[in-house]
Amino acid sequence: MSEKIKDNVIESMKEVWERTKLLHDAPNHYCPGCGHGVVHRLIMEAVEELGVMDRTIAIAPVGCSVLAYNYLNVDTQQAAHGRATACATGIKRVFPDKIVFTYQGDGDLAAIGTGETIHAVNRGDKFLIVFINNGIYGMTGGQMAPTTLEGAKTSTSPDGRDVDLMGHAIRIAEMLALLPGAYYITRQAVNSAKAVRKAKKAIKKALQYQIDGKGGTCLVEVVSNCPSGWKMTPEESNKYLDDEVFDFYQLGDIKVPPKEEK
Amino acid sequence: MAKIRGHVIIKTEECKGCDLCVIECPQDSLEMSKSLNQKGYTFSILSYDTCTGCTNCALVCPEAIITVYREGKKVKATRPISKGQSV
Numbered sequence: 278m279s280e281k282i283k284d285n286v287i288e289s290m291k292e293v294w295e296r297t298k299l300l301h302d303a304p305n306h307y308c309p310g311c312g313h314g315v316v317h318r319l320i321m322e323a324v325e326e327l328g329v330m331d332r333t334i335a336i337a338p339v340g341c342s343v344l345a346y347n348y349l350n351v352d353t354q355q356a357a358h359g360r361a362t363a364c365a366t367g368i369k370r371v372f373p374d375k376i377v378f379t380y381q382g383d384g385d386l387a388a389i390g391t392g393e394t395i396h397a398v399n400r401g402d403k404f405l406i407v408f409i410n411n412g413i414y415g416m417t418g419g420q421m422a423p424t425t426l427e428g429a430k431t432s433t434s435p436d437g438r439d440v441d442l443m444g445h446a447i448r449i450a451e452m453l454a455l456l457p458g459a460y461y462i463t464r465q466a467v468n469s470a471k472a473v474r475k476a477k478k479a480i481k482k483a484l485q486y487q488i489d490g491k492g493g494t495c496l497v498e499v500v501s502n503c504p505s506g507w508k509m510t511p512e513e514s515n516k517y518l519d520d521e522v523f524d525f526y527q528l529g530d531i532k533v534p535p536k537e538e539k
Numbered sequence: 540m541a542k543i544r545g546h547v548i549i550k551t552e553e554c555k556g557c558d559l560c561v562i563e564c565p566q567d568s569l570e571m572s573k574s575l576n577q578k579g580y581t582f583s584i585l586s587y588d589t590c591t592g593c594t595n596c597a598l599v600c601p602e603a604i605i606t607v608y609r610e611g612k613k614v615k616a617t618r619p620i621s622k623g624q625s626v
Contacts, residue, residue, distance in 0.1 A: 296604070304602065
């Protein structure tokens, strides 16, 4: 089809989906097929649709997504390793009308920042934690993370994770759901179009709770893939998520807010 | 046969060739190119005129480089659309 005919075809059509304006034009540095790009986009789409881009503050972690401020066109604060939730607590308390979310990986939130996370959720500070769980330290070369599944091969567990020596995988979302400060906790995925739609709904819902000033801390865990760290193609990694990872990290709402009494 | 017609535009220079949109496309309209872009990746292209503008490819694209267009309402196809018909 020549360019001219192509233009005519498009002129007669309506644009139904385009890249959100809240993502910078810079191409991202993530590996091909990485779920980070999708989650960046979902958060920014949710923020745009809710119309709160002028008062949103993002907290970037240390990890693969350390350069999130290059992509997210909202105010961003870079926190020390694992301290994003502590940083978010400070910002939310100083500016209670701002919409604050942290964006953390599993090395950041579930390993070095476990203490900060638990206490932030226990205090019930009203911000959103977006937790990207890919069960590996992607940035440093695919080492074992606390969330690595039993038997999974990584560069520091070449024979597979041995639970007698290395312990079990942590289900952070279930653990935090026990705390009274947690308001809305859910686990989602981004490995198919259907899952992406559901994940976006969950992120939007969590941000809406914060805008309404309800309850406590919201956490959206996104079980993502790491094709480079897992030594798989993007297609294989998405299939691995379906076949094995979702048996352990079961998707769905873990803690939902109580129904309001009228 | 009434069918919704759609079209996608892909910024091929930013594509990293992860293949996810090709797998996700329910109409099998997309395919990977034989050639490479400037970064050295193969990229996805709209090869068949079967696109319905369902936005599945755009939803799973980690780079957010796909723009989807769709015709406003259902129209009758003026010619039989068969898979494999090159555009």
